[in-house]
Amino acid sequence: MTTEGPRAGDRYHHGNLRAALLDSALEVLSESGVAGFSMREAARRAGVSQSAPKHHFGDARGLLGALATRAYRQLCERLEAVDVVGRDVGERVAALAAEYVAFARDNRPLFDLMWRMTQFDFNDPDLVEQKHRALRALDRGLRGQDAQRPDSANPALVPSYAVWSLVHGYTSLALEGAIDEDASDPLASDLLPAMLRLLDVTPADRDR
Amino acid sequence: MTTEGPRAGDRYHHGNLRAALLDSALEVLSESGVAGFSMREAARRAGVSQSAPKHHFGDARGLLGALATRAYRQLCERLEAVDVVGRDVGERVAALAAEYVAFARDNRPLFDLMWRMTQFDFNDPDLVEQKHRALRALDRGLRGQDAQRPDSANPALVPSYAVWSLVHGYTSLALEGAIDEDASDPLASDLLPAMLRLLDVTPADRDR
DNA sequence: CGCCCTATCTTGACAGTGAGCAGTTTACGG
DNA sequence: CCGTAAACTGCTCACTGTCAAGATAGGGCG
Known part of the structure; x- marks a missing residue:
């Protein structure tokens, strides 16, 4: 070898x-x-x-797919590396959101690619798994450390999806220039934390 | 002629x-x-x-740009056609969000194109204007009918951006298959209204 | 009427792309 | 040491976007 x-x-x-x-x-x-x-x-x-x-x-889709999968893995690692212990829900969510946005800004074309693979009819199971893993990392920030594997039918996931959607949407719109709150660097502004504060992400269970 | x-x-x-x-x-x-x-x-x-x-x-970018601009115009018209009078904030936002999602589902490739034009270095002023117009339509639903032209520096816009980000993010993720709450038709589920209910979109001014 | 001028569209060509196929070279297990 | 499979090359094909040059139509102006 x-x-x-x-x-x-x-x-x-x-x-x-x-x-x-x-x-x-x-x-x-x-x-x-x-x-x-x-x-x-x-x-x-x-x-x-x-x-x-x-x-x-x-083929080309395969190459891009492998690239996207590796990118998802990196995103997950960055999200999972965010320190989550000893902080309340708001802080945890803000930290995770900041990391998410930072990843997008640092790897802009890669970030674009990641969310376009299904358009290319690329449904690699490994890639899908990494996607779920990213959601799990966000969910962990919301529900505390002992979050079990999220179940799609679980209504408690709604806050996680809401946070994810909000952060992802903000990232996309800001990168596209649709949100021009701070023209110099929209992603570094404090608009996102302000928006997250509008979300009632307090879970129903024993948090905080 | x-x-x-x-x-x-x-x-x-x-x-x-x-x-x-x-x-x-x-x-x-x-x-x-x-x-x-x-x-x-x-x-x-x-x-x-x-x-x-x-x-x-x-060139090709010009053609796609014209296509995207026309699409933005159609989206704006659909959003502005949503009946807004005589309903409370929650209802108005839900209706606008549903229309937004419906547009994306009805014109999927077009919706993809719309948010990719800046990647193509396409910054047509007409296109940018239609983008702002879309935000204005959403903002109108939040603040009532007598909303003046939104100012980027206005902190009252935060709820508008939050709603937009949430709806846009949800739409993108759902179309990409990242959110599989209802595999049959994720965009038709009631996940989005549930998420919107988590947002405290009550404006500070004289609404409701 | 005749002429030109401009906008519009065609033709032909070029470089670059993804994909498939036949062949060539290497590494490795027996 | 050899056979076999993996790894890689070179070729061809159909297709793409873009460009330069020619053809065509219609309006303005003598």
Whole structure:
């Protein structure tokens, strides 16, 4: 096996071309956005031929899908890394929302891609799982640390969905320029916390 | 002048190619989505050569931009047509939200396109104006009929932005399948009204 | 009437793309 | 040491957006 290192060199077998392609693809995506993305360009930057990605990802959708899945995983890790203990609901939600927005701002084209995969008829189970995981992370902030796996039929999820929708909608609209509260950096303003304060997110159970 | 009718026939000059192109472009967009959109195909369906659109729209972004602007105008008209008198804040917001979601469901690829134009570096002033108009329609539902033009610096707009973000976020997430409360038709469920009820949208002024 | 001028549309070409296929090279297990 | 499968190349094909140059129609002006 040659998976010991990313020492691509000029060997016929790249070694870990899959990872290298993901990296170069992210590079292309970050520069050109989803619309200007090109699989050939990604392969070019990885130093391989245009049809090398086919073996690993099938087609362009597969590559973008893998990229999106990795992005979801990173988002989840950032959300789960938010310190949640010893703070009340409002603080926890605000912290998670800030992290969500920060991720979107730091990875704008990637963030766009993440919410467009179903449009590409891409329903990878791994990707769906990461989506649920993101919701779980938000839900954990709402319900405390001992939140069990959210059940879709559970009406207690309504606040979680509300927070998610609010934060996601604000992020999308702000990135699109529809909300221009602070033209310099709309995502850094305190509009989002103000909006979250309007939400009655106090859960019915034993919180606080 | 031959602008008297859409009788395209087989004349060299179409007559009102611009409108015909917008229609065929909408058709293509509705069938293939934003990713699969093709300007050539749109021209083909309008019965015109591949580069005829250039004169009217410049490039592909111009065509999609015109399409998006028209869509914003339609959304605004639908929102403004929502009956707002003689109902309390909750009812008004719920009605506007339902209309917003209905528009998204009825014009899914178009709705996607609308919020992607800035990604395409398309900042047409007319389009931006229609965006503001949509916010004004929502704000009118919140503050009553005599709402003046919203001012970005006005803190009273926070509830409007909150409602907009919540509704827009919910719509996006539901269309993407991230919210699977009702797998059959997530947009028709009563999750959104439940979430809106969590929002304290009672304005500070003389409402109710 | 005759001429030109401008807006409009066509034709033809170019570079770039995603995708499929046949072949070539390498790595690895037996 | 060899056979087999994985990994990668090179080619072709249909398609795309964009551009430059030519064709066409209709209105204005002599």
